[in-house]
Amino acid sequence: MIFFFGxxxxxxxxxxxxxxxxxxxQSQDSFTVNTYGTYFHLxxxxxxxxxxxxxxxxxxxxxxxSFAEFTPQMLKSLEVENNINPAKRPIWQGCGCLILTVFFLIVFSISLYGVYTRSGDSSNVIKVDPRKELLDADFKKMTQLLQRGKDSISISLKTCVDYNIVSGLETENISYFTRQNEDKLLVLLKIKDIKKVKAEFRKDILDIVEDCIFQLDKNKIFNELYIGVEGKWNTVLIRTPTQEDISGRFADKYKLLSFYGNDSLKQSKTKQPDTLKIE
Ligand SMILES: [Zn+2]
Incomplete structure (x- = not known):
């Protein structure tokens, strides 16, 4: 961010x-003195x-x-003027300070309120479901440059999807990532130009992926399939064995969390069932 200040x-x-x-x-009483207020601005x-x-x-x-060039006579006259008719700064020259003070007071009160309402917690550690971090990390791993040794499922899947994909999509622009967790398979796709497919037809992509995995999985290793499709900006499609978001516009990617296992805190009898402390 560029800051303009000075x-x-x-x-x-x-x-x-x-x-x-x-x-x-040598003119008499011919001076006009202009007083300028200097201020810092952002x-x-x-x-x-x-x-x-x-x-x-x-x-x-x-x-x-300049002030440095004032003769003692001028300095004295200025001093007299300052007493009679002082040069006061307009209030606006410090108004940013006031705005900032009010802003920080508001932020401070909100955070104080936050601390107060969370005072029931046993610790101040921010509690996040660790599965969310795993999922977010996996979303970042989607790539167009698939390597055979690394993610061979994605490579086979891409071949199959490329063959079956809805016309209009540039298959080269689709990124993939897959992860296996025992008999579960997570398949993530990022389709930047998803806009080329009408929202109501986007769920076909889930069917294609499902069919492809079904064909590829000859030994029937995978019993549960978790598919997430991301558009240019957000997740647009989700399908898991138990839930789905198939409107094609917005999908809750955290519906995929059960791929990583159950929420460990939901099983234990803690006060806060939705969160877990990170060590
Ligand atoms: Zn003069």
Whole structure:
């Protein structure tokens, strides 16, 4: 992410310096001093004020003087002006700070509330079903570059799917991953151009995969088949021995979790049946 930040300044006051003489053109009382408020900004939102800058200009000869060039006479006149008519910063120069403070207060209160409502927990460890991590990791392993030694089921499956697939899909763009767990088989497909198939026809892909596995599994090793199909952005189809999501648009990929076994906490008698502490 690119951050735009830095300092900016804006004019906050214009005053005349009385009882001064221009060292350049010797004009009397000819100085106008502009005071600028410098502030720190993030994405052009003023966060907090920094310093003030004074620049004097002689109205007669137009020479300008930075603060460092002010004569003692000018400094004194400015001091008098500051007492009579001080250059106050507008509130907006620090408004980002206020916004940030409010934002952090809100975030802090929410997290405090979260801690408070979870105070019944015996520990503060974030509890996640470890099977979700396994599934997420397997989803990332889908690849178009199948290697014979690594995932030979995917290779045979791809040959079969390529032959049977619904027309319109580029078979070269389909990624595969399979995993065996005793008599269970997990088959994951990623079809980036799934949009080319109308949602109501997408479930045909599940049937093709099922038929292909049935043909390939000559020794009848696999009793349970878990199929997940991912589109470009999300999971679109799920079929397991007990559940399915076949609308073709959105599917809950965590329905595949039972492939990895039962939720160990559901079996044990813990207070929180849906979660498991990760060691
Ligand atoms: Zn002058």
């Amino acid at each position: 300092t900016r300044s804006s004019k906050i006051k214009e005053r005349r310096l009385k009882r001064t003489t221009c060292s350049y053109c 994405f052009w939102i003023p966060l907090f004020p920094l310093f003030k800058k004074h620049i004097a200009e002689c109205n007669h000869c137009k020479k300008s003087f």
